[in-house]
Amino acid sequence: MAAESVSLFTAIGLSEQKARETLKNEALSALLRDAVLQAQGVQGSAVDKVTGTLLYNVASRLKDHKRLGFLVGYIAGKKITTDLQLNAALDYVKSHPVDPINTVEFENECGVGVSVTPEEIEEAVEAAIQKYRAQLLMERYRFNMGMLMGEARSKLKWADGKILKNEVDMQVLHLLGPKTEVDLEKKPKTVKQKPAAVDKKENVAENGDMKLESLSLMDQLRGEALKFHKPGENYKTEGYIVTPNTMNLMKKHLEITGGQVRTRFPPEPNGILHIGHAKAINFNFGYAKANGGICFLRYDDTNPEKEEEKYFTAIRDMVEWLGYKPYAVTHASDYFDQLYEWAVELIKRGHAYACHQKVEEIKGHNPPPSPWRDRPVEESLLLLEGMRKGKFAEGEVTLRMKMVMEDGKMDPVAYRIKYTPHHRTGDKWCIYPTYDYTHCLCDSIEHISHSLCTKEFQARRSSYFWLCNALDVYCPVQWEYGRLNLHYTVVSKRKIIKLVETGAVRDWDDPRLFTLTALRRRGFPAEAINNFCARVGVTVAQATMEPHLLEACVREVLNESAPRVMAVLEPLKVSITNFPATKAIDVSVPNFPADESRGFHKIPFSSTIYIEQTDFREIMEKGYKRLTPDQPVGLRHAGYVISVQSVVKNDSGKVMELKVTCTKSDVSEKPKAFIHWVSDPILCEVRVYERLFLHKNPEDPSDVPDGFLSDLSPNSLYVIEDAMVDQSAKNAKAFDKFQFERLGYFSVDPDTTEKKIVFNRTVTLKEDPGKV
Numbered sequence: 206m207a208a209e210s211v212s213l214f215t216a217i218g219l220s221e222q223k224a225r226e227t228l229k230n231e232a233l234s235a236l237l238r239d240a241v242l243q244a245q246g247v248q249g250s251a252v253d254k255v256t257g258t259l260l261y262n263v264a265s266r267l268k269d270h271k272r273l274g275f276l277v278g279y280i281a282g283k284k285i286t287t288d289l290q291l292n293a294a295l296d297y298v299k300s301h302p303v304d305p306i307n308t309v310e311f312e313n314e315c316g317v318g319v320s321v322t323p324e325e326i327e328e329a330v331e332a333a334i335q336k337y338r339a340q341l342l343m344e345r346y347r348f349n350m351g352m353l354m355g356e357a358r359s360k361l362k363w364a365d366g367k368i369l370k371n372e373v374d375m376q377v378l379h380l381l382g383p384k385t386e387v388d389l390e391k392k393p394k395t396v397k398q399k400p401a402a403v404d405k406k407e408n409v410a411e412n413g414d415m416k417l418e419s420l421s422l423m424d425q426l427r428g429e430a431l432k433f434h435k436p437g438e439n440y441k442t443e444g445y446i447v448t449p450n451t452m453n454l455m456k457k458h459l460e461i462t463g464g465q466v467r468t469r470f471p472p473e474p475n476g477i478l479h480i481g482h483a484k485a486i487n488f489n490f491g492y493a494k495a496n497g498g499i500c501f502l503r504y505d506d507t508n509p510e511k512e513e514e515k516y517f518t519a520i521r522d523m524v525e526w527l528g529y530k531p532y533a534v535t536h537a538s539d540y541f542d543q544l545y546e547w548a549v550e551l552i553k554r555g556h557a558y559a560c561h562q563k564v565e566e567i568k569g570h571n572p573p574p575s576p577w578r579d580r581p582v583e584e585s586l587l588l589l590e591g592m593r594k595g596k597f598a599e600g601e602v603t604l605r606m607k608m609v610m611e612d613g614k615m616d617p618v619a620y621r622i623k624y625t626p627h628h629r630t631g632d633k634w635c636i637y638p639t640y641d642y643t644h645c646l647c648d649s650i651e652h653i654s655h656s657l658c659t660k661e662f663q664a665r666r667s668s669y670f671w672l673c674n675a676l677d678v679y680c681p682v683q684w685e686y687g688r689l690n691l692h693y694t695v696v697s698k699r700k701i702i703k704l705v706e707t708g709a710v711r712d713w714d715d716p717r718l719f720t721l722t723a724l725r726r727r728g729f730p731a732e733a734i735n736n737f738c739a740r741v742g743v744t745v746a747q748a749t750m751e752p753h754l755l756e757a758c759v760r761e762v763l764n765e766s767a768p769r770v771m772a773v774l775e776p777l778k779v780s781i782t783n784f785p786a787t788k789a790i791d792v793s794v795p796n797f798p799a800d801e802s803r804g805f806h807k808i809p810f811s812s813t814i815y816i817e818q819t820d821f822r823e824i825m826e827k828g829y830k831r832l833t834p835d836q837p838v839g840l841r842h843a844g845y846v847i848s849v850q851s852v853v854k855n856d857s858g859k860v861m862e863l864k865v866t867c868t869k870s871d872v873s874e875k876p877k878a879f880i881h882w883v884s885d886p887i888l889c890e891v892r893v894y895e896r897l898f899l900h901k902n903p904e905d906p907s908d909v910p911d912g913f914l915s916d917l918s919p920n921s922l923y924v925i926e927d928a929m930v931d932q933s934a935k936n937a938k939a940f941d942k943f944q945f946e947r948l949g950y951f952s953v954d955p956d957t958t959e960k961k962i963v964f965n966r967t968v969t970l971k972e973d974p975g976k977v
Contacts, residue, residue: 334376462654479720481690488743558578663685700904700913779814889962
């Protein structure tokens with residue numbers, strides 16, 4: 206059989222290697238074989254190579270296999286003879302998925318029966334050359350000959366491309382004569398001027414209240430998003446099911462939406478959003494915004510056992526914190542009445558049934574078929590009504606759909622019984638729809654044009670299309686993309702709940718987690734998270750990133766936005782014995798030393814200051830450039846250099862105070878280093894965070910055989926209760942961000958009170974803390 210097929214394929218012009226490659230694709234080889242045999246039957250003889258090439262093209266490019274015979278008839282009958290015509294034919298059948306095809310319109314669109322004479326080609330080329338004659342004579346053979354081809358083609362759509370090209374070459378040669386040595390010289394390369402440096406602050410695009418760099422998420426999306434169908438052209442998507450009513454439904458959809466892009470972000474309100482959700486938010490809202498469309502925030506609230514008000518509130522807060530405003534906030538529960546009516550209709554159409562199999566019986570990919578699959582419609586309707594009225598125990602009856610999903614799961618559940626009051630509907634319902642039933646129908650109700658889901662939902666795509674078509678309602682298109690994960694963390698709701706319950710973290714917003722509320726509390730700017738999502742981009746493959754890549758985005762944003770202050774985490778008292786004034790001196794400090802136009806703040810400088818303990822060593826070591834008894838240092842912004850006079854220790858020998866003298870920095874020898882300091886400071890608490898887990902993949906049994914709870918780092922949080930910050934931070938509010946000079950970026954924690962400011966270290970100044 207294989208040898209026979211190879212002979213058949215080589216006879217139509219394929220090389221033997223190409224024929225054997227084609228045989229490896231069973232679907233393509235079967236289609237091509239059918240096409241060739243049909244063409245031979247029409248022509249009554251062997252297929253020539255021109256026809257064979259067209260047959261191969263149509264078999265490999267046509268996804269709607271019902272139309273294959275239709276197009277093969279036109280190719281074998283010599284009505285479609287060029288690639289140009291075949292391209293037009295394929296475009297036509299894809300954009301007209303409903304049978305029967307209007308053959309008159311089809312033939313007109315594909316140039317069937319149109320004959321272009323040599324005289325017509327000659328005249329069209331003459332007209333094109335006349336139009337560009339002056340430019341041709343000046344540029345000669347450096348002229349873009351494609352312009353002549355395009356001009357002639359605009360008048361003769363169905364002209365043979367090779368004949369047209371030969372005519373252009375001949376007439377150009379007649380006008381210009383043979384190529385000269387000058388024509389044959391290589392065109393000198395033009396040196397591109399480097400664009401002038403653009404101020405990063407100017408290179409931004411508005412996104413709600415957020416400002417993003419113009420290289421936005423959408424610039425990162427081009428590879429995937431360009432594959433998307435246009436609104437109303439759902440049927441052009443591979444795998445989309447076209448029914449006799451599809452085009453009517455699509456027409457009504459376009460009337461309602463006006464052809465706009467519509468997306469939705471559909472979280473379950475049973476936990477806090479994490480860094481992976483940030484990618485989903487940016488993709489859904491960003492894609493709609495970039496295309497002038499709208500995005501819904503829709504809560505998938507179909508499981509009342511796990512839903513709480515705090516989750517609803519936190520989800521919306523995080524969406525808006527990232528800079529996006531939902532077109533509307535909706536809930537799956539808004540549509541419970543309609544969904545139930547459709548469940549009744551699904552049974553009446555023979556597509557659903559009431560089933561008594563237990564949950565454990567239908568788990569896995571190959572569960573036994575339900576013995577109730579073919580029960581009478583009337584029985585299933587009565588049982589569904591009984592479920593709704595509370596006549597059965599939980600798990601005693603479910604409603605299942607008659608379909609097989611892509612992952613092999615058979616007859617997914619549409620409704621199950623749960624005697625739990627719902628957050629919004631109270632006791633009205635004791636049966637609740639599942640994701641498999643609810644999601645696509647809610648998308649249909651809201652006339653979503655692009656249903657964007659993570660890759661794990663690809664196995665649900667067939668059920669998505671099946672259910673909409675089984676009920677004969679508008680069917681959106683589902684597109685899948687890869688999830689975003691990070692190393693050294695867990696994002697599973699179940700695992701985070703475990704961390705909270707065991708006391709490993711304080712709550713969902715503990716700054717060691719990678720939930721969005723935790724990242725905000727730690728001080729990560731929303732803009733940095735959006736920029737990180739943009740850099741990751743949207744691909745089909747799952748992306749697991751290193752946390753330092755996110756932290757790099759945070760540093761970039763905070764470097765431009767966080768004003769500088771001075772703080773001392775481990776204070777050492779310094780008394781200046783020759784202080785040059787009787788009271789404190791006001792020192793003017795720039796908010797951003799690299800750009801003093803952004804303002805200053807004043808701090809006191811008095812005879813008592815505090816420096817970091819690590820900025821003094823009693824014994825000089827090689828390479829140490831800070832304060833020692835033999836080495837003076839400068840005080841940042843103060844204009845003074847201090848030198849150690851004496852060291853005061855306690856009984857155990859610990860250094861408690863330094864007695865120093867000071868001199869103006871402009872009259873003393875330039876010191877080897879300048880250190881930060883505080884005077885008359887504000888006492889504060891500082892929380893320093895490190896990674897919560899020791900291993901990259903705390904959920905990987907090969908790395909962590911005893912489970913993720915055994916992988917917790919004992920040093921993930923270090924609290925400094927007696928740190929000091931300068932007076933400029935005294936009015937700081939929760940989430941205000943600062944750079945503590947030489948130490949890192951810090952954010953005010955909501956635990957702050959009137960008595961004490963609490964700071965979280967957001968990130969260090971550099972990726973490697975050892976370099977600070």
